[in-house]
Amino acid sequence: MPITGGAPAHGTVAHLLPQTYKRLISEWLEEDTPSFDYGGFVVGEELAEARLLGKSKGVLAGVPFFDEVFRQLDCTVEWHIPEGMSFDPITHCATVRGPVRKLLLGERVALNTLARCSGIATKSLTLMTLLRAAGYTSTLAGTRKTTPGFRLVEKYGMLVAGVDAHRHDLSSMTMLKDNHIWSAGSITSAVKAAKAAGGFSVKVEVECQSYEDADEAIAAGADIVMLDNFTGQGVRECAKRLKDKWGRGARGPLVEVSGGLTEDNAREYVCEDVDVVSTSSIHQGVNHVDFSLKIVPKGEIVLPREGEGESMEV
Incomplete structure (x- = not known):
């Protein structure tokens, strides 16, 4: 089940985000492609589908950032598990559709953000679970020892985990x-x-x-x-x-x-x-959750919608 400890009573954690996060993502995309997109020239504009695969155990966090990367690139994202859910490898977490050039244009920015945010949510939940098991019923919090320029994502990962x-x-x-x-x-x-x-x-x-x-x-x-x-x-x-x-x-x-x-x-x-x-241990030196985005080869049958989001062999 999704983690709900940090969510507002009448909404999701995503509702806390300021509109400025969209500007941040524009800057990240510009940083990653400051000039010509040579690899994109190779693949062109043909419509394609890609699978987001969770390849290590973790908690999914960072969905709004992932979505916005591909929204700015005219692609769509269909999620098969909700944010805040723990998953085991290998899980088909989402399907991204759009021009193949733009799928690849957003791939690394989206994956890096999702991997870092999910890693923080995973670490946060682990420590929260440990403290609750020890009888602690009050608040676990992060700190301001975050990465300049990336604080919003790191704080968001804590909130998804209920910290x-x-x-x-x-x-x-x-x-x-x-x-x-x-x-x-x-x-x-x-x-x-x-x-x-x-x-x-x-x-x-x-x-x-x-x-x-x-x-x-x-x-x-x-x-x-x-x-x-x-x-x-x-x-x-x-x-x-x-x-x-x-x-x-x-x-x-x-x-x-x-x-x-x-x-x-x-x-x-x-x-x-x-x-x-x-503690800063829930967001400093934290292992990332491993994700990959795989383009579905031409002619391959797409996984049926029923059962998506469950662990699968790839």
């Missing part, structure tokens, strides 16, 4: 890290300046190295405190002290844990007083 994307950019929330604190002179000074600049609508989060840092940040008005690079035991003790003093639920601040969290150690940080577990 919180965290802040999207520097304008989304004020996060005060060690350099901010040192430059401002103190946590209290930094928080007060951030509150004055952002007003009531911009939350303030403070990166903290100790209970004392977090306590000062909350006293100064921080909405969220991030316990950075704590041990698992240190997190449990610090988070409990903060919640005992400042309150739980809507009355108290959010406690986030981050710094070096992976599938190997995330269980150590699971406790009821942690509201957010954030």
Whole structure:
């Protein structure tokens, strides 16, 4: 079944995308063919059909980007499995139809985007499943350690897997890290300046190295405190002290844990007083899901519609 944890109640994750993503795709296509399309000259404009094959186990993510690549090239895409669904190799995920030159023109841009986005969704779901099995019921989030120019795709992959994307950019929330604190002179000074600049609508989060840092940040008005690079035991003790003093639920601040969290150690940080577990491990250094786009040879019978989307031998 599709993953629905990150989808809005009245729509799909794709409905969150800004119209600017279409401009990004135009730029990617221009980058890939800045001058003459020599290979396209060889194959011409004959109408053709291509099969998108999922060749490694994964979660399908990045459908709107794949669709838009081929829409801009006057091709159509018919999906045989929904976005968010896990699949095993080899699965016929979609069929793309259009002039053969344009199928090949969009092939690499579309596949690269889909492979990266699906890899992030797959990794995100794996860690989410692990945390849920360990009894963690709150939020798993990514970070802002994304690839310049490709952030929208990477954040989208997290959302498809039901993971919180965290802040999207520097304008989304004020996060005060060690350099901010040192430059401002103190946590209290930094928080007060951030509150004055952002007003009531911009939350303030403070990166903290100790209970004392977090306590000062909350006293100064921080909405969220991030316990950075704590041990698992240190997190449990610090988070409990903060919640005992400042309150739980809507009355108290959010406690986030981050710094070096992976599938190997995330269980150590699971406790009821942690509201957010954030990690870049779900989107940095992630293996891509392997896809290929294969033109159907002339005269070959196209697979029947019934059963498409299931694993098949190729």
